[in-house]
Amino acid sequence: MARVELQITRRNFLKTAFAGGGGMALAGREIGRAVANGLTKLGTPPAWFHQGEIKTTYNYCDMCPWKCGIVVQTVGDRVRKIDGNPLDPKSRGMLCARGQGGVSFVYDPDRLRAPMVRTGERGAGKFQEITWNDAFDQIAEKLQAVAAQYGPESVAILGHTTGDFWFTDYFAQAWGTPNAGKPSATLCTSPRDEAALLTTGVAIGGHEPMDWDAMRCIVLMGSHIGEDTRNTVMQDFMNAWGNGAKVIVIDPRFSSAAAKADYWLPIKPGTDTALLLAWINVLIAENLYNREYVEQWTEGFEQLAAHVQEFTPEWAAAITELDPELIRTTARVIAEAAPAAAIMPGRHTTWYGNDTQRMRAAYIINTLAGAWGNEGGLYFNKSPYLEAYPHPPFAITGSAGGCSAEPGAETAELPAGPSGKIRADGARTKFLRGATAIQELIEPMITGEPYPIKALIVYGVNLLNSIPNPERTLEALKKLDLVVVIDVLPQEHVAWADYVLPEASYLERYDELSAVAYKTPFIQVREPAIAPMYDTKPGWWMARELGMRVGLEKYFAWETIEEYLNTRLMSIGSNLEKMHEAKGVVIQKGKPYLADFNGASPFGTPSGKIQLFSDELAVAKLGGLPEYEPTAEPPEGYFRLTYGRQPVHTFAKTQNTPVLNEITPENEVWINEDVANGLGIRHGDRVWLENEAGTRTGPVKVKSTQRIRPDLVFLAHGFGSVAPGLSRANGKGASDARLMSQYKLDPISGGAGMRINFVRLVKEA
Amino acid sequence: MATYAFLLDLARCIGCQACVVACKTGNELPLGTKYITISERTQGTFPNLQGGFQNHRCYHCTDASCVAVCPTGALFKEDGLTRMDRAKCSGCTYCVDACPFGVPVMVDGISTKCDACTAVVKAGGQPWCVKTCPSHALMYGERDQILAEAQARVESIKARYPNAQVYGEKEAGGLGVVVVLPDSPEVVDLPVDPQPKLLVTGWQKAVQPLTLGLTSLSVIVTGIAAVIARRNHMQELKTLHQAETAGSEKAGEE
Numbered sequence A: 001m002a003r004v005e006l007q008i009t010r011r012n013f014l015k016t017a018f019a020g021g022g023g024m025a026l027a028g029r030e031i032g033r034a035v036a037n038g039l040t041k042l043g044t045p046p047a048w049f050h051q052g053e054i055k056t057t058y059n060y061c062d063m064c065p066w067k068c069g070i071v072v073q074t075v076g077d078r079v080r081k082i083d084g085n086p087l088d089p090k091s092r093g094m095l096c097a098r099g100q101g102g103v104s105f106v107y108d109p110d111r112l113r114a115p116m117v118r119t120g121e122r123g124a125g126k127f128q129e130i131t132w133n134d135a136f137d138q139i140a141e142k143l144q145a146v147a148a149q150y151g152p153e154s155v156a157i158l159g160h161t162t163g164d165f166w167f168t169d170y171f172a173q174a175w176g177t178p179n180a181g182k183p184s185a186t187l188c189t190s191p192r193d194e195a196a197l198l199t200t201g202v203a204i205g206g207h208e209p210m211d212w213d214a215m216r217c218i219v220l221m222g223s224h225i226g227e228d229t230r231n232t233v234m235q236d237f238m239n240a241w242g243n244g245a246k247v248i249v250i251d252p253r254f255s256s257a258a259a260k261a262d263y264w265l266p267i268k269p270g271t272d273t274a275l276l277l278a279w280i281n282v283l284i285a286e287n288l289y290n291r292e293y294v295e296q297w298t299e300g301f302e303q304l305a306a307h308v309q310e311f312t313p314e315w316a317a318a319i320t321e322l323d324p325e326l327i328r329t330t331a332r333v334i335a336e337a338a339p340a341a342a343i344m345p346g347r348h349t350t351w352y353g354n355d356t357q358r359m360r361a362a363y364i365i366n367t368l369a370g371a372w373g374n375e376g377g378l379y380f381n382k383s384p385y386l387e388a389y390p391h392p393p394f395a396i397t398g399s400a401g402g403c404s405a406e407p408g409a410e411t412a413e414l415p416a417g418p419s420g421k422i423r424a425d426g427a428r429t430k431f432l433r434g435a436t437a438i439q440e441l442i443e444p445m446i447t448g449e450p451y452p453i454k455a456l457i458v459y460g461v462n463l464l465n466s467i468p469n470p471e472r473t474l475e476a477l478k479k480l481d482l483v484v485v486i487d488v489l490p491q492e493h494v495a496w497a498d499y500v501l502p503e504a505s506y507l508e509r510y511d512e513l514s515a516v517a518y519k520t521p522f523i524q525v526r527e528p529a530i531a532p533m534y535d536t537k538p539g540w541w542m543a544r545e546l547g548m549r550v551g552l553e554k555y556f557a558w559e560t561i562e563e564y565l566n567t568r569l570m571s572i573g574s575n576l577e578k579m580h581e582a583k584g585v586v587i588q589k590g591k592p593y594l595a596d597f598n599g600a601s602p603f604g605t606p607s608g609k610i611q612l613f614s615d616e617l618a619v620a621k622l623g624g625l626p627e628y629e630p631t632a633e634p635p636e637g638y639f640r641l642t643y644g645r646q647p648v649h650t651f652a653k654t655q656n657t658p659v660l661n662e663i664t665p666e667n668e669v670w671i672n673e674d675v676a677n678g679l680g681i682r683h684g685d686r687v688w689l690e691n692e693a694g695t696r697t698g699p700v701k702v703k704s705t706q707r708i709r710p711d712l713v714f715l716a717h718g719f720g721s722v723a724p725g726l727s728r729a730n731g732k733g734a735s736d737a738r739l740m741s742q743y744k745l746d747p748i749s750g751g752a753g754m755r756i757n758f759v760r761l762v763k764e765a
Numbered sequence B: 001m002a003t004y005a006f007l008l009d010l011a012r013c014i015g016c017q018a019c020v021v022a023c024k025t026g027n028e029l030p031l032g033t034k035y036i037t038i039s040e041r042t043q044g045t046f047p048n049l050q051g052g053f054q055n056h057r058c059y060h061c062t063d064a065s066c067v068a069v070c071p072t073g074a075l076f077k078e079d080g081l082t083r084m085d086r087a088k089c090s091g092c093t094y095c096v097d098a099c100p101f102g103v104p105v106m107v108d109g110i111s112t113k114c115d116a117c118t119a120v121v122k123a124g125g126q127p128w129c130v131k132t133c134p135s136h137a138l139m140y141g142e143r144d145q146i147l148a149e150a151q152a153r154v155e156s157i158k159a160r161y162p163n164a165q166v167y168g169e170k171e172a173g174g175l176g177v178v179v180v181l182p183d184s185p186e187v188v189d190l191p192v193d194p195q196p197k198l199l200v201t202g203w204q205k206a207v208q209p210l211t212l213g214l215t216s217l218s219v220i221v222t223g224i225a226a227v228i229a230r231r232n233h234m235q236e237l238k239t240l241h242q243a244e245t246a247g248s249e250k251a252g253e254e
């Protein structure tokens, strides 16, 4: 890397030296800079796109799990620029800050470079390099030992981001463990997904099916678009805003989106369901709902109407601390725009442990507005047609879940592994339904109940910064027989691995095809722009190498990844070459509206109707209709801890990426200015955050602002990692995850409600 | 010949910083250098708030103070934009002092600022920031068209922002970044009537002809001259400042 850098500089040096005086001194400085930051330099060289032949490859972004289609430009053996793919339905030629920073992620000098085996205590971070061969031989032996003693179900596989398929889906099913989990399910979307399946029988899917182009009213409940910088969502939201759609934002914080809103509802945290019930009350009481739609497509309206009678705006106002007239007005604004109006399903919906019911209330409003399947409301996603690679039947069939997973059909009996055990996460006992609850897989590692989990493979999940109660996770890590971590960077949890397997980044590998359920279903390809750097390998290769050593050869019949991909692509009359010619993306036809179903019901509920009243929940005694449940209030001197996104980082993944770290190296704790003044804390001070259990994180800068209610503080998620290998991110800012000593399990979806922790600010000594 | 300009719609900007990073990666700027800075703005008190972002960058003034004071021709006007030949910069910092918007900064002794993606645009592309902006807050094109677009956008947002206005039509001879402002310029710390921070007129008359002559000499001489000029410059400034404040009320601030 350094060699290439200096060559380029050298060429410029010569060029500028001939060009005349001024350049010479500059070139000298450039060499200094190039060495100093190892990344880029500023000077007078020709722009990178004039420095040699440009090689273009197509790919999908991995800087967050949204997967925008990208065009990658490489000169020589160095990636120079990433842009949005103009043909891709999700990027349309644009990218967010993180996507733009991908080059910097790939050339982060802190990357893991070679496979390693632990030499010290677990967690001490002492490793020595090992060959890939030896690493896989040893891992295979240990996996088989666990399987022999406890059964294959005792291996848990956790994965996140775009390559997780190979481990949480493919390898897990071939191996035979039902304990494969993704944080994108029960730490994020499970409540909104299960609510949708219970109510409409139609999955939300990875991409909230907002029919933005024709929308006349958009309701955001905590969705903070602009800070949550999912590229497509920003584009669509601002276009709809520009087209004059009314925007209603429910948020205790004056977010970037709230600043664009026509109506901002600074709600008391934890009371959203009360507001939603009052909206339902107004829509019914004032006869503002879509009667025809309700008659044709729903059941349970009478019960709903009787249920909400008492939930007047005045009732809700006392709970939410909102003006009752504002509640009435906004209900009418929604009704006026209906059916081109919807409450956005949103991401991260695991808040207070009663989240599926809150989401059901939101979907009931979407139903009363007639939004599902109508233009400008919520369209129906369709998955692209693409066949799987042919393989023998898996040892266990089941989806690890996650927001982009196909919903597994919920059967009464959960699938069991080869030794007869079902998921260890308490599905069907601790919670009703849905994808694997990743946080509930930690307990069996400690207690051995319902059966022990003894080995753990972690692909791209930042264990200690995503799963609440990280202290418990550490306890669990100490008890395991085997911990394998696959990652690109030495994240905090990497120190706890027995084996560290460094992955080649998304620009250095082929990968599974990305098949996106969307209004216009589409398929994206990932082509490597450069060869894997250092001694890193693609995830698919690792899964296969491991599979070949544990008797799963028959599932990995393909010799090369190209063969695997070409076989799948054949089912749509394509191959890698054609995909390249098509500029990386193939778009198919969708079926977005009710009208596309010719009178048949698109709703997947047993009756084919939207269940305003849920029979399944009523039978399970979990409430056929949503109710408001108060959540505990912060004790004296404490604030509710809320958290969310800020624009340039993804989870705890990108804080070390040089160009993104430069822009936002640390997070700030938002606190109401008047409250801060009362505490003698000023904007820019540094404080520690301490929860009720006495756990501390920080010090973190104070953002003293009018933009937040007095009863909470807000942190951007993902900072405060303790990971010495991350030279830029280590110890910067405060970790919200560390402060989540507790969470509340949603009895319906298994979601971990995380907004029930309280913190106080302690001035830096 | 056509002049070009950017549209910067601050009513639309959602502060996502995509432009900042696209600019940095597209122009391969070193760590620590950026041409765009996004900062949050808030007015009012909870819960009666308004807010948005300032998207601070080079405004490509028609009457560009930086160009006026640049003794070496490193900064120059072309196609209506303020471009830069960094190889010519002597490091005198005059431009840093002169810019009414505080845009140029010194990086390793060389003045640095947005050059409107000269190479990209000349190769037929769009400036990096414009190309990536997910909210369509940025556009680039012929200045007439950009101005018309800005006016149309202001009209279209009047219901939401009664004080919406176009900034940059006439300011500093007309800016190469036409800004759609949701409110008055002060809200985003833009000067209502941008004036050069230094006394550009006086400076041009008195000193520039002298130093411009030096640029034909070799780099060493220029270097020395720059050091001397820098020293002299501070002196001259003081003198000029005194002279001009005596004669006029409208002096460059600071």
Ligand code: SF4
Binding pocket: A061, A062, A063, A064, A065, A066, A067, A068, A095, A096, A097, A098, A099, A100, A229, A230, A231, A232
């Ligand atoms: S939203 Fe941004 S980070 Fe996520 S995939 Fe798109 S460009 Fe990449």
Ligand code: SF4
Binding pocket: B012, B013, B014, B015, B016, B017, B018, B019, B020, B038, B055, B132, B133, B134, B135, B136, B137, B138
């Ligand atoms: S990319 Fe567009 S929306 Fe994002 S900060 Fe820049 S101007 Fe604003």
